[in-house]
Structures are given as structure tokens and as C-alpha cells.
Amino acid sequence: MIIHGFTLGILHQVVGWLLYPVIAALGLALLLTLWELGTALAERSLTLARLRRGEVAHFEGYAQRRLERADLLARSGPILGLMGTLIPLGPGLSALGSGNLDILATALTVAFDTTVIGLLVGLLAYLIGRVRRRWYEETWRAMTVIADGV
Structure with missing residues (x-):
């Protein structure tokens, strides 16, 4: 029984340590998604025309x-958001059991914020990927027409 309690304590500690890296990774994913959005807009207006030739x-x-x-960001954003949701809920529910509503409120705020950011990253990256696929298919068709005509 002592090992069981000790093991659960270690597991809880390790999961608690993951919160800040998950939040940092989620912030990085949001920045990368915004970067990809800007890159996609520049790509549409400049790069694809040059690539056709x-x-x-x-x-x-x-x-x-x-x-x-784009696919990696579309999948990892919601995963990181879910991790950021579940990690603070453990201490939050524990605080609820001891009557500490301030800790519960903070945990729920972190949980909901990370969920929203994760879903935003996933949605934007998914849209970028879908639009890029269409652009690339159009460019590919134009390139094959040019290659067949030569």
C-alpha cells in the first residue's frame, strides 16, 4: 500500500510539472500558426506564381x-489544449474538496483558456492546410499543363 501511494504521488508530481511546458508549447504553436498564416498569404500572392514556372x-x-x-499544428494544437485542460483540473478538484474555491477558480480558468487556444490553433492550422491543398492542386495542374505543352 505504501508503494501504491508513493507511486501515485510521483505520478501526480510529474503531471503537475507538465503544465508549464504544455502552456509554453501551446504558445509556440499559436505563434507558429500565425506565422504559417502570414506565410500562406505571402505564398498565394508571390511564391506560387513563381513556382508554376x-x-x-x-x-x-x-x-x-x-x-x-500545417497538419502537425492542426493535430497538436487541440492535443496540447486538452492536456492544458486536464492537468490543472486535478489540483482544482482537490482544492474543491478542501473548500478552497480560489485555487479551483484559477485551475478552471487555466483549463478553459488552454482549451480555447488549442482549438484556435487547430482550427486555423486546419483551414490553412485545406486552402493550401487547393492552391497546390491548382498550381500542380498549371505546372503539368505547361510541362505537357513544352
């Missing part, structure tokens, strides 16, 4: 890297 092999690798980044 380039090599097909170069474009394929370029498009794959860009789409992988």
Missing part, C-alpha cells in the same frame, strides 16, 4: 513540407 520535383517537396507543418 519551376520544376515539378521541387514543387512536390515544397508543397509536402508546407502541408506537413
Whole structure:
């Protein structure tokens, strides 16, 4: 029974240590998503027109890297948001049991804020990925028309 309690204490401590790295990763994911949004807008107005005249092999690798980044952000944002939701709920519910509503309120605020940010990252990255896929398909078709005509 002592090992069981000791193990749960260690597990709880490790999970508690994860909160700040998760919040930092969520902030980084939000910044990367905003960066990708700006990159996508610049790409639409400048880069894709130049790429249409380039090599097909170069474009394929370029498009794959860009789409992988958007897909990674679309999946990791909600995961980080969920982690940021669940981690503070343990201490929050524990505080509720002891009647400390201030700790519970703080834990719930962190939980809801990280959920919203995670979902925002996921939504924006998903939209960026979908729009980019359409742009890349249009560019690919134009490149193959040019390549077939030459």
C-alpha cells in the first residue's frame, strides 16, 4: 500500500510539472500558426506564381513540407489544449474538496483558456492546410499543363 501511494504521488508530481511546458508549447504553436498564416498569404500572392514556372520535383517537396507543418499544428494544437485542460483540473478538484474555491477558480480558468487556444490553433492550422491543398492542386495542374505543352 505504501508503494501504491508513493507511486501515485510521483505520478501526480510529474503531471503537475507538465503544465508549464504544455502552456509554453501551446504558445509556440499559436505563434507558429500565425506565422504559417502570414506565410500562406505571402505564398498565394508571390511564391506560387513563381513556382508554376519551376520544376515539378521541387514543387512536390515544397508543397509536402508546407502541408506537413500545417497538419502537425492542426493535430497538436487541440492535443496540447486538452492536456492544458486536464492537468490543472486535478489540483482544482482537490482544492474543491478542501473548500478552497480560489485555487479551483484559477485551475478552471487555466483549463478553459488552454482549451480555447488549442482549438484556435487547430482550427486555423486546419483551414490553412485545406486552402493550401487547393492552391497546390491548382498550381500542380498549371505546372503539368505547361510541362505537357513544352
